[in-house]
Amino acid sequence: MLRRFPPKYATPEELPALQLKGLQWTVAHAFRNSPFYRRRLTAAGVSPSDIRTLEDLARLPFTTAEDLRDGYPLPLLSVEPREIVRIHSSSGTTGKRKILCYTRKDIDDWLHMFARCYEMAGLSPEDRVQICVGYGLWTAGAGFQLGAEKFGAMTIPAGPGNLDLQCTFLLDLQTTVICCTASMGLLLAEEIHARGLRGRLNLKKVIMGAERTSEATVAAIKDLLGVKEVYDIPGLTELYGPGTGLSCAHEAGIHYWADYYILELLDPDTLAPVGPGEIGEMVYTTLGKEAAPLIRYRSRDLTRLVEGACPCGCILPRHDRILGRSDDMVVFRGVNIYPGQVDEVLSRVDGAGSEHQVLFERREDGKDYMALKVERSGHIGESADIPLSRAIAGEIKRNLMVSCSVEILPHGTLPRSEKKTRRVFDNRRY
Numbered sequence: 001m002l003r004r005f006p007p008k009y010a011t012p013e014e015l016p017a018l019q020l021k022g023l024q025w026t027v028a029h030a031f032r033n034s035p036f037y038r039r040r041l042t043a044a045g046v047s048p049s050d051i052r053t054l055e056d057l058a059r060l061p062f063t064t065a066e067d068l069r070d071g072y073p074l075p076l077l078s079v080e081p082r083e084i085v086r087i088h089s090s091s092g093t094t095g096k097r098k099i100l101c102y103t104r105k106d107i108d109d110w111l112h113m114f115a116r117c118y119e120m121a122g123l124s125p126e127d128r129v130q131i132c133v134g135y136g137l138w139t140a141g142a143g144f145q146l147g148a149e150k151f152g153a154m155t156i157p158a159g160p161g162n163l164d165l166q167c168t169f170l171l172d173l174q175t176t177v178i179c180c181t182a183s184m185g186l187l188l189a190e191e192i193h194a195r196g197l198r199g200r201l202n203l204k205k206v207i208m209g210a211e212r213t214s215e216a217t218v219a220a221i222k223d224l225l226g227v228k229e230v231y232d233i234p235g236l237t238e239l240y241g242p243g244t245g246l247s248c249a250h251e252a253g254i255h256y257w258a259d260y261y262i263l264e265l266l267d268p269d270t271l272a273p274v275g276p277g278e279i280g281e282m283v284y285t286t287l288g289k290e291a292a293p294l295i296r297y298r299s300r301d302l303t304r305l306v307e308g309a310c311p312c313g314c315i316l317p318r319h320d321r322i323l324g325r326s327d328d329m330v331v332f333r334g335v336n337i338y339p340g341q342v343d344e345v346l347s348r349v350d351g352a353g354s355e356h357q358v359l360f361e362r363r364e365d366g367k368d369y370m371a372l373k374v375e376r377s378g379h380i381g382e383s384a385d386i387p388l389s390r391a392i393a394g395e396i397k398r399n400l401m402v403s404c405s406v407e408i409l410p411h412g413t414l415p416r417s418e419k420k421t422r423r424v425f426d427n428r429r430y
């Protein structure tokens with residue numbers, strides 16, 4: 001299926017050897033050229049010649065966002081500064097910006113990966129791609145833009161916002177593909193719906209990236225635009241940027257480019273690998289990144305691996321949607337609970353709205369209690385509250401292995417925010 005930007009291996013059996021070769025190269029390169037990595041590896045008692053099998057990955061020390069900050073402005077630098085051709089930067093959720101740098105080869109690799117996304121999403125050179133993400137220091141604009149050019153589609157670098165201009169181009173240029181963040185996608189879909197433009201557009205696909213998506217958003221965008229295909233591109237500035245994987249057309253998870261990086265899923269507390277299908281923190285090791293290679297970089301993002309062969313026939317492995325960040329994890333009666341898990345359960349219960357709050361409390365009996373407040377979805381009446389709360393409590397028990405009380409509230413009761421809405425309140429005193 002992937003003809004021009006195929007995986008660098010032909011069968012799943014060939015992948016470990018390819019990854020080992022890349023791992024050995026990365027460790028040797030980082031040890032030789034980066035004072036930071038040399039210090040870290042030496043402190044861990046590992047030298048490049050110790051990496052003989054993929055299992056030796058577990059001997060390598062971790063790299064974190066703090067390391068990137070400590071090494072500001074050019075952390076993890078492993079080449080001569082004159083070899084750098086590009087800088088990108090992300091604001092990061094706390095403190096200083098993260099700055100990452102790229103050599104010519106790093107950019108070429110990234111664009112190859114991004115072009116693979118477009119190919120896998122079924123685009124052709126006939127497609128007209130309107131790119132509605134931010135350009136500049138952020139990785140999204142450059143990635144979506146240059147990846148689409150490398151692939152060979154017509155590109156329209158519209159940038160974010162400016163709904164008037166977006167609608168004009170969608171109509172006049174008969175755009176077939178929109179690339180955007182999930183929030184921009186929803187905004188644009190609502191605008192097109194409000195203007196009644198749907199029937200005059202030629203839109204076939206939406207590719208979303210650079211933001212955690214939920215099933216509810218994807219469903220709303222499909223519904224408002226009448227578009228059948230919505231793809232999700234995961235991305236992390238530290239790992240090139242967006243374009244390092246793409247959700248499967250069969251909606252069977254996200255294929256990730258395992259020929260460019262190794263993805264480990266580890267328990268954020270013990271840092272041991274999680275079992276099959278269990279949620280873990282995504283930890284990245286790059287296989288050919290020159291300027292700022294990653295060795296066991298802890299992203300704090302959470303997901304689970306999807307096992308087995310994909311019905312679409314693609315041999316690239318899969319992980320699930322990003323379910324949240326390990327910083328947001330709550331430990332309740334010995335069970336790790338991630339906010340994304342609650343989202344996920346509620347999205348499967350008919351009648352539950354998208355807004356909810358999770359409260360944790362310690363009562364006088366000394367025990368911890370979990371309470372869930374959930375809005376009814378718009379079209380549901382009060383009479384369904386009791387079966388609805390039972391259904392939600394049952395699904396939470398089945399999926400998260402914890403008991404909770406559920407209160408159903410009228411639609412529109414809980415606070416909304418344009419930014420990140422706070423939904424988890426841990427009121428226990430420790």
Ligand code: ZN
Pocket residue numbers: 248249250252255310311312313314
């Ligand atoms: Zn697939």
